Amino acid sequence: MKSAVLGLKKKGICYLAGAGPGDLGLVTLKVKEVVGKAEVLVFDYLCNPEILKWAPPGTEIIYAGKKAGQHTLKQEEIDTLLVEKTAAGKFVVRLKGGDPFLFGRGGEEAMALAAAGLKFEIIPGVTSALAAPAYAGIPVTHREHTSQLTIFTGHEDPTKPESSLDYERLATQPGTKVMLMGVERIARITEQLLAKGASPEMPVALVRWGTTGKQKTLRGTLADIAAKVAETGFAAPAVAVFGDVVTLRDSLNWFETRPLFGKRVVVTRTRKQASGLSNELRELGADVLEVPTIRIEPPLNLMEFGQLVQDSHSYDWVVFTSPNGVDAFFEMFFKLYSDLREIGGARIAAIGPATAARIRELHLKVDLQPKEYVAEGVIKAFQEDSSVENLRFLVVHPEQARDVLTAGLSKLGAIVDEAIAYRTVPETEDSSGARARLANEGADLITFTSSSTVENFLALKLPLPAGLKTASIGPVTSKTMREHGLKVDIEAKEFDIPGLLKAIAEHYHGPGA
Numbered sequence: 001m002k003s004a005v006l007g008l009k010k011k012g013i014c015y016l017a018g019a020g021p022g023d024l025g026l027v028t029l030k031v032k033e034v035v036g037k038a039e040v041l042v043f044d045y046l047c048n049p050e051i052l053k054w055a056p057p058g059t060e061i062i063y064a065g066k067k068a069g070q071h072t073l074k075q076e077e078i079d080t081l082l083v084e085k086t087a088a089g090k091f092v093v094r095l096k097g098g099d100p101f102l103f104g105r106g107g108e109e110a111m112a113l114a115a116a117g118l119k120f121e122i123i124p125g126v127t128s129a130l131a132a133p134a135y136a137g138i139p140v141t142h143r144e145h146t147s148q149l150t151i152f153t154g155h156e157d158p159t160k161p162e163s164s165l166d167y168e169r170l171a172t173q174p175g176t177k178v179m180l181m182g183v184e185r186i187a188r189i190t191e192q193l194l195a196k197g198a199s200p201e202m203p204v205a206l207v208r209w210g211t212t213g214k215q216k217t218l219r220g221t222l223a224d225i226a227a228k229v230a231e232t233g234f235a236a237p238a239v240a241v242f243g244d245v246v247t248l249r250d251s252l253n254w255f256e257t258r259p260l261f262g263k264r265v266v267v268t269r270t271r272k273q274a275s276g277l278s279n280e281l282r283e284l285g286a287d288v289l290e291v292p293t294i295r296i297e298p299p300l301n302l303m304e305f306g307q308l309v310q311d312s313h314s315y316d317w318v319v320f321t322s323p324n325g326v327d328a329f330f331e332m333f334f335k336l337y338s339d340l341r342e343i344g345g346a347r348i349a350a351i352g353p354a355t356a357a358r359i360r361e362l363h364l365k366v367d368l369q370p371k372e373y374v375a376e377g378v379i380k381a382f383q384e385d386s387s388v389e390n391l392r393f394l395v396v397h398p399e400q401a402r403d404v405l406t407a408g409l410s411k412l413g414a415i416v417d418e419a420i421a422y423r424t425v426p427e428t429e430d431s432s433g434a435r436a437r438l439a440n441e442g443a444d445l446i447t448f449t450s451s452s453t454v455e456n457f458l459a460l461k462l463p464l465p466a467g468l469k470t471a472s473i474g475p476v477t478s479k480t481m482r483e484h485g486l487k488v489d490i491e492a493k494e495f496d497i498p499g500l501l502k503a504i505a506e507h508y509h510g511p512g513a
């Protein structure tokens with residue numbers, strides 16, 4: 001029986017998945033689940049590239065993007081690719097912007113898989129036809145305005161002899177009309193609607209890159225929107241909304257009024273840590289570009305670190321300098337012990353609220369937390385607290401950390417051992433293509449949360465966009481920036497992520513923002 005099971009050929013499956021309209025928060029849990037298992041990932045131009053980070057290491061990632069006049073792969077080639085990979089027994093995820101069955105040619109890809117007798121599943125996605133207007137403050141239906149919605153495409157099959165769109169019906173029927181993929185043909189489309197009897201005064205809004213930090217909205221009427229597009233250079237990808245509901249934007253424009261809307265901010269933290277800062281920046285309306293410059297790896301001498309963790313109960317104080325140190329320490333601790341009480345009577349000190357919070361998550365008390373979130377603050381706090389002479393300290397820190405804390409405690413008479421918990425190394429992978437996007441599209445602000453992020457970002461030798469401003473989490477990081485020739489435009493007064501966010505918001509909108 002065992003040999004028979006092992007001899008079974010692995011069957012492939014292809015998930016035709018909607019990647020949503022752009023906002024990472026609008027991607028469904030089902031999509032995140034399958035991307036996390038993908039062996040082959042085929043994605044489109046309109047997919048948020050941050051989704052690619054969820055794929056396992058070693059996933060074959062294939063770009064099949066198509067935009068006006070530029071096709072990486074023809075549709076027939078995409079169909080063949082999906083069939084070949086699925087037939088080879090692979091777990092294939094085909095990511096399509098928005099919803100795969102709404103003007104997305106997902107139906108054709110499903111038909112190709114079905115014709116080949118292959119297994120597939122459809123994962124619907126949030127469509128930009130609804131999401132982009134919502135993020136522009138435009139409800140596509142409203143009891144006082146309309147209870148009818150029509151969605152049509154402005155990009156029909158160019159091989160068809162004539163349009164299948166009934167412009168007369170579109171022009172005369174009541175309700176909201178939403179058009180996808182037609183901004184480059186807006187003059188022709190509005191001309192047809194006007195010719196068939198639509199009111200020249202009909203309100204129109206175009207929403208470009210809807211739901212993302214790059215969102216732009218252009219307002220007009222059926223009579224003048226084409227001229228405004230030509231005048232402003234407004235370009236695809238955009239959703240067009242026709243109807244009275246457009247006027248509700250005056251009251252309901254919630255997304256474009258956020259404090260950092262229109263600002264592109266670069267986050268240089270590790271992939272694991274970036275999401276917290278990135279999510280907070282997105283909540284403030286920023287277009288976030290994650291360019292991780294470092295990653296966390298175990299110390300070179302893991303045995304020595306393990307021995308110090310094993311003996312941690314013999315110390316009077318254990319001092320943690322970062323959340324990463326807490327994670328590394330207790331990951332090792334629980335490999336050695338099954339009971340948290342084995343840490344004994346050692347008291348705990350933490351630099352910064354984030355480090356303290358990580359310790360409290362383990363239901364451990366933080367006995368000392370300095371007001372200043374730097375090593376000097378710890379030394380000052382111990383001086384004010386009591387004598388540390390002849391007390392044993394275990395300082396948990398990264399490789400190449402400043403020796404200020406160890407030297408300062410030793411000067412006060414303490415007996416100090418250093419536990420090197422982790423090291424930061426340059427991040428070599430760029431699965432989302434963020435570095436190329438920074439080089440090609442630029443940014444308004446770059447954030448640095450440690451000296452290592454500064455040094456490793458500069459080591460990438462990426463061209464700095466003109467007018468790029470910098471934000472530092474605190475004086476130690478700022479010192480490193482200046483030593484490397486970078487100007488510090490923003491420095492947090494409280495040396496943690498909330499303090500950095502506050503400093504950024506106040507830089508753009510004044511105190512109390």
